[in-house]
Amino acid sequence: MDTEAGALVVVPARLASSRLKEKVLLRETGRYLFEHTVLNVRRCRRVDRVVLATDSEEVMRAAEEVGIDAVLTSTDHPSGTDRVREALDRLVESEGERWPVVLNVQADEPELDPAHLDQLAIAFSDQEVEIATLCTRAAPEEEVDESAVKVVRDGQGDALYFSRSLIPSRHHARDDALSPPTWRHLGVYAFRPAALRTFCDLPVGELERVESLEQLRWLESGRRMRVVAVSGAPPGIDTPTDYAEFVARIRKS
Numbered sequence: 001m002d003t004e005a006g007a008l009v010v011v012p013a014r015l016a017s018s019r020l021k022e023k024v025l026l027r028e029t030g031r032y033l034f035e036h037t038v039l040n041v042r043r044c045r046r047v048d049r050v051v052l053a054t055d056s057e058e059v060m061r062a063a064e065e066v067g068i069d070a071v072l073t074s075t076d077h078p079s080g081t082d083r084v085r086e087a088l089d090r091l092v093e094s095e096g097e098r099w100p101v102v103l104n105v106q107a108d109e110p111e112l113d114p115a116h117l118d119q120l121a122i123a124f125s126d127q128e129v130e131i132a133t134l135c136t137r138a139a140p141e142e143e144v145d146e147s148a149v150k151v152v153r154d155g156q157g158d159a160l161y162f163s164r165s166l167i168p169s170r171h172h173a174r175d176d177a178l179s180p181p182t183w184r185h186l187g188v189y190a191f192r193p194a195a196l197r198t199f200c201d202l203p204v205g206e207l208e209r210v211e212s213l214e215q216l217r218w219l220e221s222g223r224r225m226r227v228v229a230v231s232g233a234p235p236g237i238d239t240p241t242d243y244a245e246f247v248a249r250i251r252k253s
Helices: 033-041 057-065 080-095 114-125 140-144 193-201 206-211 216-220 240-252
Strands: 007-013 047-054 070-072 102-104 131-137 150-153 159-163 183-191 226-229
Touching: 007 033, 007 080, 033 047, 033 057, 033 114, 047 057, 047 080, 057 070, 070 080, 080 102, 080 193, 102 114, 114 131, 114 183, 114 226, 131 193, 159 216, 183 193, 183 226, 206 216
Parallel strands: 007 047, 007 102, 047 070, 131 226
Antiparallel strands: 102 183, 131 183, 150 159, 150 183
C-alpha cells in the first residue's frame, strides 16, 4: 500500500460527555467545537479526507449545516476507536479501500499541531509499523497525575508499556540529570486499516482492565506500537474551565 497517499482522518464526536455537557456542540466562538477540530486537521499536508463520526442526529445536522462530511454510527460503541472502525468500513463500502493510514483524532482536541499529525502519518513509511501514536515530555506535575498517561519506549521508539503511574519509577536520591525522561502519552492514534480492524476484534486484556488504557490490548497481544515523540502539546477540552480558556485563546487570536 502506498503510504505517500493521503491519510483518512476520522473524528469521533460522541454527544454524551460527563464533565462538560454536549461539549462537541458548544459554540461560544461562533464555531462548533467539533468544527474547530475538523478545520484544524484539514491543515495537515498528509491528509486526504476528514470525516466526523457521531452517534447523534443533532451532531449530524450541525455538521451538514457547516459543510462537514459526517457518518452516523452506532450508539453502542465502547470507545472512539470502535466508532472510527465503523466509519472506515462504511466509507470503504462506498468508496473502496483507498486510504493506507487512518488517524483517530478526538473532537475535543481542536488545537493539535497539524505538523505533529503529519509526523504520525509519516511513521508508516516504515512498513513494519501497524499502529502509531504520539508522546511528549511530561511536565513535573504530570509525572504524579494519574490522568496523564505515561509511556516507556524501546530504542526503536516502540512502546514497552503505558501506565497511569510514573514509569520508569524515580527515586529522589537519584541524580535527575542521569534519569531517563518521562514521556506523556498523547491520545492520538494512526492505524493501517487491517490493524484497526484487528485491534477492535481483540479481546479486552487484563492489563487494559487494570490500567483502563485500551492501547495495552495491542501490546498484550504481542504486537508493536510506534510512539512518535513531539515537542509540546496543547490541552484537550474536558471541563468548563478548559472550554472557557479555549474560547479566550480563540478570541485573543
